[in-house]
Amino acid sequence: MNTPLRRVSVFCLALILALMGWATWIQGAKASDYMGDPHNPRVTIGKYAAPLGNILVDGEPVTGSAATSSTLKYKRTYKDGPLYAPVTGFTSQIFGSNQLESLYGDLLDGSDGRLQSPADAVLHRRAKGGDVATTIDAAVQKAGYRALGDKKGAAVALDPKTGRILGMVSTPSYDPGTFSGSAAADQKAWQAMAKDADRPNVNRALRQALPPGSTFKLVVAAAALENGLYSSVDEPTDSPDPYTLPHTRTTLHNENASAPCENATLRTALQYSCNTVFAKIAADLGQDKVAAQAEKFGFDDGKVDVPVRAAKSVYPKGMDSAQTALSGIGQFNDQATPLQMAMVASAIANGGELKTPQLVDKLTDGGGNTVQQYGPKTYGEGRAISAHTAAQLRSAMQTVVDKGTGSGAKIDGLTVGGKTGTAQHGVDNSGTPYAWFVSYAQNGAGRQVAVAVMVEDGHAARNEVSGNGLAAPVARAMMKAALS
Structure with a gap:
């Protein structure tokens, strides 16, 4: 063979070997990357080639699959879509997935x-x-959804002993089944939802943190007892009315001018929601001690996964004494999700031990065999508060419902404790306030439930907005459904 021909032959052989090596690399080492690439249409075709597994409530599916005439043979369907959308999330052939549908997408497909x-x-x-x-x-979920009605808001119900989420409602909601396919109608439904000013696609129960208002006074009361500022909820607090914010000339008043807030006990201060008392307590304790207590309840934790990640609830840092006082009444820059405030109520109800909230009980295979079982876990490093402090706060919360601002949560035959909240909104409180209610209930058999409700917009006149009027009835409905 002459030299030029030999060189061409060697070069061609090298090209063949390189091609074979590249093909082996693609089919071997890189195969899984290409198979998992969302831009690979075969991934989507494979996902929808057969009916998806389901998300279950009370053992019954609230999702399903329907045959189509397209390349994607099946699309996701939803039973009572708006009711369960905050729980399931969505799966769409065009727009992807979120929440449980996304987190457990591999299991479901x-x-x-x-x-x-x-x-x-x-x-x-x-x-x-x-x-x-x-x-x-299901009963708790439906009760909360019906009670919220056309209000803009959210509610979370927890089992204090296990952390199981019994109800998680967000309104207004959306129907994920309207855009689960790939037709023009699905695209139109998605665009309508995305443009809706009420943001129905936001899970307000987990993802929207707002000022908690007077419900945060439970955290401040816990900090006062835990740090020995007072020995019980029935000890006078030596608080003036009105209260001048530290190092300022600004005086803080109470909403109810006739309330007995001067030198009130913690029980009375919670009963009448005395701003002056809790602002002074927060200033006396200092932001570090209040922050330490708030963090034991879950504030400032950016990794609260249920397993869907909740937005971080925030107790602010770097405040002066006056700002710390305002933070003690759930204002200044305090931020909390309904889940976070349900965690506060849950710890109080459960003798001070806070369980990590969980939305998933177990995962099963296509034959119903358990793949993974989830059980109760204690949140953080230990107790949020002592058993003594928890008992004191439960007693005071019962007074709030029996004799104070939380009468709308009373339920015959159940022990109910609660705390109302009305949080300022907008510049100089120009917006409609947020109405809150945080509560727990217990029946004669010892079963408990903890609930937090936030109403962002109840379509009520500004002077008619209150935690007792708008939020407490929602909590009452959910507690009654949980313990009936």
Whole structure:
């Protein structure tokens, strides 16, 4: 063979070997990357090639799958979509997925390796989709949704002993089934939701932190007892009325001018929601001690996963004494989600021990066999408050419902404790205030439930907005449903 021909032959052989090596690299080492790339249409085709597994409430599916005439053979369907959207999230052939639908997408579409049988592995086929069993109690969910009605707001109900989320409602809601497919109507429904000024796609129960108003006084009362500022909720607080904010000439008054707030006990101060008392307590304790107590309840934790991640609830830092006083009544820059305030009530109800909130009970394969079981976990490093402090606060919260501002939460045959809140909104409080109610209930058998409700807009006149009038009836409905 002459030299030029030999060189061409060697060069061609090198090209063939390089091509074979690249093909081996693509099919071997890089195969999983390409198979998982969302831009690969085969990923979407495979996901919707068979019915998806379901999300369950009380053991019954609140999702489903329907056959289509397109390349994507099945699309997701929803039972009572607006009711359960804050729980399930959505799965769309065009717009992807979120919440449980996203977090457990591999399990639901059968691509989770834990679902694969030996036969599936040999035949290189996708397993049947598994199911996600939630902790939601359908009766509690429906009660909260009906009670919120056309109000803009959210509610969370927890089992204090386990942390199980029994109800998680956000209104206004949306129907994820209207855009689960790939037709023009699905795109139109998505665009309408995205442009809605009321933001129905926001899960207000988990993802919207707002000033908690007077419900934060429970945290300040806990800090006062835990730090020995007072020995009980029935000890006078030596508080003036009105109260001048430290190092200022600004005086703080109480909403109810006739309330007995001067030198009031913690019980009386919670009963009448005395701003002067809790502002002074926060200033006396200082921001560090209030912050330490708030953090034990879950504030300033950016990784509260239920498993959907909640927005961080914030107790502000770097305040002066006057700002610290205002933070003690749930104003200044305090921010809390309904989930966070339900955690506060839950710890108080459960003798001071706070359980990590959980939305998922277990995962199962396509045959109903358990793949993963979730159990109760204690939040943080230990107790949020002592058993003594918890008992004191439960007693004071009962007074709020029996004789104070929380009468709208009374339920015959149940022990109910609560705290109202009306948080300022807008520059110089020009907006409609936020109405809050935080509560717990217990029946004769010892079963408990803790609830937090936030009403962002109840379509009420500004002077008619109150936690007792707008939020307490929602809490009452959910507590009654949980313990009936």
